[in-house]
Amino acid sequence: MIDVKTLCLGVLSRGDASGYEIRKEFEEGPFSNFSDAGFGSIYPALRKLLEDGMISIAQHGTDARPDKKVYRITAAGRQVLCQAVLRHPAPDRLRSDFMFMILFSHLMPARHLERILTDRIEDYERLIEDMERRESCDAAHSPPGEKFVHGLGLAMHRAAAAYLEEHRHQLLEGIRVQTKVAE
Amino acid sequence: MIDVKTLCLGVLSRGDASGYEIRKEFEEGPFSNFSDAGFGSIYPALRKLLEDGMISIAQHGTDARPDKKVYRITAAGRQVLCQAVLRHPAPDRLRSDFMFMILFSHLMPARHLERILTDRIEDYERLIEDMERRESCDAAHSPPGEKFVHGLGLAMHRAAAAYLEEHRHQLLEGIRVQTKVAE
DNA sequence: CTCTACATGTAATAAGTTACATGATTGC
DNA sequence: GCAATCATGTAACTTATTACATGTAGAG
Known part of the structure; x- marks a missing residue:
């Protein structure tokens, strides 16, 4: 089953984003149809991806928001995403x-x-x-x-x-x- | 969100069952529509429920299967289930x-x-x-x-x-x- | 001035999954 | 004899959630 790390990679493959923006995708964008993750899982996932060289920091802080970090997927990250997409999808799971x-x-x-x-x-x-x-x-x-x-x-x-x-x-x-x- | 313990309580409220039979309900019965859990989560949940007095053992072992344990919901368990059912349901979550x-x-x-x-x-x-x-x-x-x-x-x-x-x-x-x- | 949205992160906890470990019975 | 189904459980690991902790910017 797809984990939050791969989900983040998916979002970032469509364009650079901050942790906050990634969460918005999970809440409102096309990703909201099949996933959800809070800050508590996104930030640790981003840290891990950064450590593993799957993503890099494209921009660290702006005048207005000194803490903001914009992440960008790396070539290695793109490769990992491609592999993940080729796996046979696990059955859907609904929790209701x-x-x-x-x-x-x-x-x-x-x-x-x-x-x-x-x-x-x-x-x-x-x-x-x-x-x-x-x-x-x-x-x-x-x-x-x-x-x-x-x-x-x-x-x-x-x-x-x-x-x-x-x-x-x-x-x-x-x-x-x-x-x-x-x- | 409903956890495996409550799910087990739900199954047992419909009749006595073993861990194995509970899993079948999650896989095939009406519970399969909105939940799934493997042995690895069912057995620990049953142990916890037993400890807390939510369920009891109605039968321990048969001629054919000496290990088999059939669980039964207690009055306390029924009460807890009723309370769980009255809570406002969390939004559905699909993982696909x-x-x-x-x-x-x-x-x-x-x-x-x-x-x-x-x-x-x-x-x-x-x-x-x-x-x-x-x-x-x-x-x-x-x-x-x-x-x-x-x-x-x-x-x-x-x-x-x-x-x-x-x-x-x-x-x-x-x-x-x-x-x-x-x- | 107040509320909503933006913005990040950690620590503690809870939960669930996977792999391991074992073994009997039933139907073909 | 072999496969499927029945039957239970633990330990290690991975994951995700919740609560905490903090603070700015912009709209009205």
Whole structure:
């Protein structure tokens, strides 16, 4: 499975960036579809990559931000990234508290279940809107791989949102009946 | 985020099980939609849960398998599970090597890209078939939460599979053009 | 003047993975 | 007889998370 070091290498292969900017990519950019990492994993990863000669410091500090460090991928780093990309991809892994909780929705008050369903639908709607906005923004000049990943993520989120909307009443009803039977 | 201990508690709330059986749930059952854990995390989790009185040993060894231990959730364990279910769910997290690699498909030979796309589509088709088989098998007698999670997972996988099939040629063509321009 | 965004990093902790180590049973 | 499945567990390692610790710049 791809680790944070390789993820950072991936971001830097698209252009120089600081640790902070790399994190933004994980949060908002195309990388957000399949990864996330906080500062606590990015900074140590960058230190390691620097030690190993996979990246270099392109710029250290500006007038405004003396601490800022802009990293640049090296030839060695590019090679390592190419190798990583050629490996057979491990299966996708989804971690979802939401699904876990739904599985045990019979253990919660109906109000809470309604709440988490509504919240989740709203979350998806916001996310989809954001993605659609970005899509129309930079569709033309983004590379094919990026468009593909963006579209795939969007398709999955749309499917999830549609399913939630179409089946929430069925779930609520199912729970209601089950509760009545238990009485 | 839900940890392996809570996941185990969730499985055991549905019935007694051994470590080995719990893992099967993570691999094949409804839990496979949103989690996975190997023996290396399940056994230590069970030990901890036992120490804390969240589970007990319902049966230790059979004629055939003297080592087998069947665990049972305790009242305390059930309480802890109920509390966990009431917390606000953390956002879902997807880790996908596949998407990472597609993002860098311009760094790989066209043959390799075709290969991972074909493989992935096949993987999805197999997975969807399996899920459909299980759906028709135990649709009637499975609780509403389980049906919902199953349906949601299926909807997402179908959307992904459909997207891959519909857009793979577009990606391949895009990469081809990009490579030509670079020459 | 206050809030948000920018900016970096460490230390302690928690968690999870991999490799190791072993062995019986069942079906083919 | 062989492969797959059942069955458990530990130790070493790698990884990632959380909390801590600090401070500037720009917008309103």
